[in-house]
Amino acid sequence: MQFVVVTGISGSGKSTAIDVLEDIGYYCIDNMPPELMVKFADICVQSEGNFDKVAFVADVRGGALFFKLKDAITDMRNMGIKVKVIFLDCSDEVIMRRYKETRRRHPLYEIANGNIRDAIETERRLLESVRDEVDYYIDTSSTSTAEFKSKMYDIFLSAGQSAMRIEVRSFGFKYGVMNDADLTFDVRCLPNPFYIPELKSKTGLDPAVSGYVMSFKEAQTLLEKLTDLIDYLIPLYEKEGKAQLVIAFGCTGGKHRSVTFAEAVAKHLTDSGKTIRLAHRDIEKR
Incomplete structure (x- = not known):
């Protein structure tokens, strides 16, 4: 104790x-x-x-x-x-x-x-x-x-331990933006799996959907640039004493592209030693 x-x-x-x-x-x-x-x-x-x-x-x-x-x-x-x-x-x-x-x-x-x-x-x-x-x-x-x-x-704090709590979330713009997000990234610029019949009813948690989203060069480049930006920003927020950072990814319905990117960024941060909380706000909505 x-x-x-x-x-x-x-x-x-x-x-x-x-x-x-x-x-x-x-x-x-x-x-x-x-x-x-x-x-x-x-x-x-x-x-x-x-x-x-x-x-x-x-x-x-x-x-x-x-x-x-x-x-x-x-x-x-x-x-x-x-x-x-x-x-x-x-x-x-x-x-x-x-x-x-x-x-x-x-x-x-x-x-x-x-x-x-x-x-x-x-x-x-x-x-x-x-x-x-x-x-x-x-x-x-x-x-x-x-x-x-x-x-x-x-x-x-122990060496290497961060005081800041990081939350990574996905959401659908059609259901409203996340007002409490500190960083919001719109990934509607990428091809939408919704229009692929065999992917429409699935989500970004399914390898078939995430594989489709990340199969495009644009998606890979975007993920690389976003992770670079987030890696750069986190120490700056920590230096200013920020206690919580909410990173949100939005697409049209909050089921495919945003979920794929939230999962990918969450994995990247976890692999970097960060403790994060991951949530998909609209993944269950029809």
Whole structure:
């Protein structure tokens, strides 16, 4: 079991950190009291693998309960759970600017009588109790969101593992476009198996149909160019911190050409080491 505790200065990027962890498969809980962390950890142990990756955000919003965080971390480690603590920090000036831009109230606003600088200083003193438990320290003062996400991926992803979820889909234009697709490719420019009597009732999953579609030089060239383009784009999307990429192929009815190309591109990406999800939206429609 892998547990991550995200803590640090308010306004330093804990929400972004938890979003990243959620994208890579962690079950995430924001602002959970430390004592409940231990109880939840016990539930996870008893569930036998249903919760093998969990992330908590714990900070001064928890009030007096927050000061039991150190004990909670020790208790979970004594249970045999691998607990990593990530501490996010930021300069006072940047935090003050972020709160001004977002118009959010600092958790210690009332305690500091509305003085944001005093609130930050008070929070720093309160957080000293957990600094010796920290496994990873990240200062986000001069870090862009994309750079911060990249650091999180470097820490929590295995070598070669991608944080981005890739979906490859086929569809038929006659039933409407895929509005959630990031990349949509129209393959209606290729010969249509629909007009071949023995292929009309089959789909691109049938070797006879896919063989017919790919028998044309134009189809082979198009597939080569599209895979080159997709291979080029994926690292760029990953660099910008994109969590999901939907690649859609459309033909008239969504049964022949689009299915053939979706299958071919999905195989190409899988062979390249990518984890993808493949779906054919309109393949069962008449």
